[in-house]
């Protein structure tokens with residue numbers, strides 16, 4: 549099993565470039581199958597989730613060429629409506645094939661999604677949307693099958709502004725007759741990026757970025773070129789690294805308006821920040837003030853930065869409260885941080901984070917962002933931290949080890965037992 553070995557206490561200096569957004573790339577790669585010809589997608593991050601999705605659509609018959617962060621997808625040879633069950637189970641975003649295949653050929657089949665284990669991850673809102681458009685839904689074990697000889701636009705109210713449901717319904721609605729209205733839609737930047745791509749492909753979409761999205765179905769969309777937006781969660785992770793250990797860290801390829809909630813909180817904590825058009829300069833202050841953080845759908849504080857932010861809060865001068873409202877089981881990193889000396893009391897969906905000195909320890913990445921948080925904790929901790937199960941981190945961070953090492957971190961990816969890593973590193 550691969551692990552990261554991190555020697556804490558090294559200051560960070562220099563520039564780190566943020567990659568394209570995973571959570572925009574996955575739906576956009578999926579949406580390319582709606583084109584009548586090839587699409588060229590740029591800034592596609594080289595991640596396990598991306599490679600799995602590319603393989604899923606290859607096995608469905610599409611041609612996919614992927615190199616140097618550019619993916620060319622030609623859907624003309626696609627001749628399957630079902631995803632490979634084993635591969636599809638590995639990534640949650642494989643469920644975008646439901647919306648896409650429904651719009652493309654009125655039939656879709658996939659296995660129920662995998663991805664991070666951060667609580668109950670139902671897809672009832674996706675299915676509610678598909679049904680409202682006229683699809684018949686059959687669930688057999690973990691296989692979902694949809695059929696719809698014809699899709700017809702409808703009004704769909706989402707009980708919660710789910711990112712995945714908004715995307716999936718938007719994808720399906722591009723192939724529906726007439727207008728679909730999604731109310732209480734999610735507003736995340738990744739949804740806007742997808743809508744921008746669909747629009748250049750010929751889709752008619754209004755209101756994206758607000759909570760009411762209107763999609764008018766079209767006969768056919770064409771292939772297009774598109775550059776993926778920068779990953780706001782990756783950007784946020786490096787900015788927090790800078791706030792923890794930065795002497796002078798410049799995080800570039802950042803759309804600053806996408807990370808306003810994080811920057812506002814860091815400002816309140818006394819972190820030195822300088823924004824410009826392309827990025828954010830950050831340095832760790834002498835003293836960090838405590839702040840309370842509550843995760844919310846965009847434009848609230850992102851749940852995907854909650855774990856990383858918690859690490860920074862362990863270094864504040866007094867206690868802070870972190871409240872998780874998006875996912876019901878997203879404090880798994882707490883136990884691991886406690887192994888490193890953190891003092892955190894969890895009560896239901898709130899965590900009281902008290903000031904503590906972090907010490908290197910053997911910890912496990914329980915999910916993608918928890919893994920990122922443990923790496924940040926390792927950068928700050930006294931001594932050596934070994935982060936196990938880094939497959940989770942590799943699902944979402946392109947070249948994290950190279951990027952942090954270039955900033956001055958002492959970090960290495962190693963195989964084998966922990967003992968051998970520590971003695972040979």
Ligand code: UD1
Pocket residue numbers: 571574640641668669670671672673674675708709710711712713734845851852874875876
């Ligand atoms: C996406 C992101 C994930 C992020 C999350 C919230 C991707 C690939 N992943 O996940 O990193 O943490 O947004 O910003 O883009 N829900 C339902 N029924 C549904 C769908 C969702 O009850 O049908 C609930 C979920 O259980 C959860 C909440 O809605 O409590 C948010 O989920 P959702 O916004 O759908 O997240 P994902 O799209 O899965």
